[in-house]
Amino acid sequence: MNHNRNNNTKKNLMTGSKIIIESLINEGVDTIFGYPGGAVLNIYDELLNYKDKIKHVLVRHEQGAAHAADGYARASGKVGVVLVTSGPGATNTITGIATANMDSVPMVIITGQVPTNLIGNDAFQEADTVGITRPCTKHNYLVKDIKDLARTIKEAFYIASTGRPGPVLIDIPKDITSSVYEFDYPETVQLHGYNPTYFGHHIQIAKLASEILKAKKPLLYIGGGVISSNASAELFELAELLDLPITSTLMGLGGFPSCHPLFFGMLGMHGTYAANMAISNADFIVAIGARFDDRVTGKVEEFGRNAKFAHIDIDPSSIGKNVKIEIPVVGDVKSVLSSLLEVLNGRNEEISEAKYERLGWLEEINAWKYEHPLTYKMNDVIKPQYVIEKIYELTGGEAIIATEVGQSQMWTAQFYKFKNPRTLLTSGGLGTMGFGFPAAIGAQMAHPDKIVFDIAGDGSIQMNIQELATAVQYNLPVKIAIINNNFLGMIRQWQELFYHKRYSFSEMNVNPDFVKLAEAYGAVGLRAKDPDDVVPVIEKALSIKRPVIMDFIVDREESVYPMVAPGSPITGMLLV
Amino acid sequence: MEKTHILSITVENESGVLTRVAGLFSARGFNIDSICVAKTLEKNESKMIIATSGDAQILEQIVKQLNRLINVIKVQEFTDDDSVLRQTVLVKVNADETTKGDIFRIKEIFNGRIIDVSRNHYTLEVTGSEKKIDSLIDILRPLGIKDIVKTGIIALASAKKII
Ligand SMILES: Cc1ncc(C[n+]2csc(CCOP(=O)(O)OP(=O)(O)O)c2C)c(N)n1
Numbered sequence A: 001m002n003h004n005r006n007n008n009t010k011k012n013l014m015t016g017s018k019i020i021i022e023s024l025i026n027e028g029v030d031t032i033f034g035y036p037g038g039a040v041l042n043i044y045d046e047l048l049n050y051k052d053k054i055k056h057v058l059v060r061h062e063q064g065a066a067h068a069a070d071g072y073a074r075a076s077g078k079v080g081v082v083l084v085t086s087g088p089g090a091t092n093t094i095t096g097i098a099t100a101n102m103d104s105v106p107m108v109i110i111t112g113q114v115p116t117n118l119i120g121n122d123a124f125q126e127a128d129t130v131g132i133t134r135p136c137t138k139h140n141y142l143v144k145d146i147k148d149l150a151r152t153i154k155e156a157f158y159i160a161s162t163g164r165p166g167p168v169l170i171d172i173p174k175d176i177t178s179s180v181y182e183f184d185y186p187e188t189v190q191l192h193g194y195n196p197t198y199f200g201h202h203i204q205i206a207k208l209a210s211e212i213l214k215a216k217k218p219l220l221y222i223g224g225g226v227i228s229s230n231a232s233a234e235l236f237e238l239a240e241l242l243d244l245p246i247t248s249t250l251m252g253l254g255g256f257p258s259c260h261p262l263f264f265g266m267l268g269m270h271g272t273y274a275a276n277m278a279i280s281n282a283d284f285i286v287a288i289g290a291r292f293d294d295r296v297t298g299k300v301e302e303f304g305r306n307a308k309f310a311h312i313d314i315d316p317s318s319i320g321k322n323v324k325i326e327i328p329v330v331g332d333v334k335s336v337l338s339s340l341l342e343v344l345n346g347r348n349e350e351i352s353e354a355k356y357e358r359l360g361w362l363e364e365i366n367a368w369k370y371e372h373p374l375t376y377k378m379n380d381v382i383k384p385q386y387v388i389e390k391i392y393e394l395t396g397g398e399a400i401i402a403t404e405v406g407q408s409q410m411w412t413a414q415f416y417k418f419k420n421p422r423t424l425l426t427s428g429g430l431g432t433m434g435f436g437f438p439a440a441i442g443a444q445m446a447h448p449d450k451i452v453f454d455i456a457g458d459g460s461i462q463m464n465i466q467e468l469a470t471a472v473q474y475n476l477p478v479k480i481a482i483i484n485n486n487f488l489g490m491i492r493q494w495q496e497l498f499y500h501k502r503y504s505f506s507e508m509n510v511n512p513d514f515v516k517l518a519e520a521y522g523a524v525g526l527r528a529k530d531p532d533d534v535v536p537v538i539e540k541a542l543s544i545k546r547p548v549i550m551d552f553i554v555d556r557e558e559s560v561y562p563m564v565a566p567g568s569p570i571t572g573m574l575l576v
Numbered sequence B: 001m002e003k004t005h006i007l008s009i010t011v012e013n014e015s016g017v018l019t020r021v022a023g024l025f026s027a028r029g030f031n032i033d034s035i036c037v038a039k040t041l042e043k044n045e046s047k048m049i050i051a052t053s054g055d056a057q058i059l060e061q062i063v064k065q066l067n068r069l070i071n072v073i074k075v076q077e078f079t080d081d082d083s084v085l086r087q088t089v090l091v092k093v094n095a096d097e098t099t100k101g102d103i104f105r106i107k108e109i110f111n112g113r114i115i116d117v118s119r120n121h122y123t124l125e126v127t128g129s130e131k132k133i134d135s136l137i138d139i140l141r142p143l144g145i146k147d148i149v150k151t152g153i154i155a156l157a158s159a160k161k162i163i
Helices: A016-026 A038-050 A062-076 A088-092 A094-102 A129-136 A146-161 A174-178 A202-214 A224-228 A232-242 A273-281 A333-344 A348-357 A359-371 A384-395 A407-415 A436-446 A465-473 A489-498 A514-521 A531-543 B017-027 B056-068 B100-109 B130-143
Strands: A013-015 A031-034 A055-058 A080-084 A107-113 A139-142 A167-173 A180-182 A218-222 A246-248 A263-266 A284-288 A308-313 A327-330 A400-403 A452-457 A479-484 A524-528 A548-553 B003-012 B032-039 B045-054 B072-078 B083-094 B113-117 B121-128 B145-150 B154-157
Touching (some): A013 A016, A016 A146, A016 A180, A031 A062, A031 A436, A038 A080, A038 A107, A038 A174, A055 A436, A055 A465, A062 A080, A062 A107, A062 A436, A062 A465, A080 A088, A088 A107, A088 A129, A094 A129, A094 A167, A107 A129, A107 A146, A107 A174, A129 A139, A129 A167, A129 B017, A146 A167, A146 A180, A202 A284, A202 A308, A202 A327, A202 A348, A218 A232, A224 A232, A232 A333, A246 A273, A263 A407, A273 A359, A308 A333, A384 A407, A384 A479, A384 A531, A400 A407, A400 A436, A436 A452, A465 A514, A479 A531, A514 A524, A514 A548, B003 B017, B003 B056, B017 B032, B017 B045, B017 B056, B045 B056, B056 B072, B072 B154, B083 B130, B100 B113, B100 B130, B121 B130
Parallel strands (some): A031 A055, A031 A080, A080 A107, A107 A167, A218 A284, A246 A263, A284 A308, A452 A479, A479 A548, A524 A548
Antiparallel strands (some): A013 A180, B032 B045, B083 B121, B083 B145, B083 B154, B113 B121
16 A cells, blocks of 8 residues: 555554545445435545545435345355445445345445434434344444444454355444544454354264265255355266256356256245255255255255255355254355365266166156146247246346345246246245335446346336446446236135135236336336247347346246245245 | 353453353344343453343354454353352341341351441342352242342352362
């Protein structure tokens, strides 16, 4: 750096605001998503001096900032950064923070706070942000002394991005941003209570290796941990080495190429027939960076009822939470898988024997796959699944796909064949409608040259539609595909199946004209009403280097199948 | 089976730690029967002793979740066998000429002290195991307990265990 220290003057003195921004730069941050307000005005003023180093994306709602930072983080693997004001600014980010927390996404959220002398006074725009966000962050801080500011930021980034990643919030009172202190960014952190286990235990890994070799009907059940630890390459090597069939959770999609013959699709409530049957018939299941969520397991007592379980996860609290685990391996997925590969290295005879032994098992799963593939019936209206298939084909599976929540999300998971990690951005844990579009904006910021989609329902898209202005302002060519059924489709589906078609408040009787809406924002609007329109509309959208809304008017009462009723065993699938 | 569990939790002495720890219990519908917190000899460290009851599997989850908290340095689980568990109780009992003698005898048996006296009341201080405290209360109850306060359980790994 260029600040030569002069012995006579004080060293490197800065305002709190400058310390914050310099710290961010030290962390390699070049993009932040934010919205100004009184408590962060000092920081915003300083931000103008850093225009060449930090891009600030002005969203239209703080929830949008949180989801955008989240999408940025999921798509890039970097920490997403949010800057918002106190009180309503902070509370508006809560849904976004909880979403990131549930899906273990690394984020740092900086919130302004009223000046220290006013804290606890019900001051204007005061909220107990640290109190409110305690249960939905990995950790949070209130900075009460400028001396702690740089260290706190260092710790926040460290905590957010290591171990099981997650959002960390730093609440900074306004007076701290204007007071002055020496800036000296710490190189290391000292956290006595925080030492994530990175390497798996070698005895456990050896056990795992021999069980995998021994198993007649092994199955890998992968989750989001494969993606957050960047373990796709190791997973691929392992699967191919041993011919291990794979099923994935929603969060794990893209962690293994969907078109690979060893891949049998998503499992769980809307999983494939093959995947759910495989789980129930396997004799050894290795859960990798997955957490046995109830949407995955169905009736948990029946889940993998013929199998022994191994579980690789960085978070010990995920292991053995819902299902009894014979071989727990605590550690980073990537590191554990590469150790596992080392242990297997050279055991060629055992490996080829194991592969030979399980040929029948692969045949069995393939038979399930051909018996009940993912499918739908075409007719003269647009089928939502058809739209997703065409988006897949026309983007060659290379696009980054953010989703909203509901039927369109599930169809995306089923019919878009994800090839690469970090290309599906979806709110799996919290199931947040309104996540997809701002997340797509964040992803597009991280990858300006990639094609980024938000696949949305007509309900979800209206939860953060205001961000269209953001996309237009920053010229982010995000493509929004609205699967428009004029329903809160997933709700309608549950009401159809479990409430005798009593469609209580799930019909979207009034929707805006999405084409005109796009135009009003300065984006492009396209509509497809007929199956023949689908391909031309997608092609047109892809040719336009601006934000586009595609309004696909689809079959209104199409449902997502297979479906397992909540609480039922996952073999109890309703099929098309 | 529901059982009493004693957790000894070493934490960093930062504001909000108590809420974080307590929040974990309440978020999982786990009751805290008692909680004691004080600084240790280590600078910036406190120890919390939490008594709780619930099934072992949920407890295992709680221990794991506690370990996940950034400010939690160490979590130990204690049982009667491997630790010494103590709590202190202060009981104010009705005392008149006919019962004062009894109270004195009870005090002797329980190895306690009378720490406050008024015309109609004696206040006893007794330290011991949960069981001892319970039987003290049983014995005093017929005399009329005016008020009572317990410190909650504190615990230390037993010296035997370390040897
Ligand atoms: C913020 C939020 N509110 C409510 C829900 C409950 N919910 C789940 S799916 C769904 C319907 C979504 O409808 P739409 O976006 O039109 O998508 P579709 O299911 O029709 O594809 C609702 C209301 C939710 N997931 N998130």
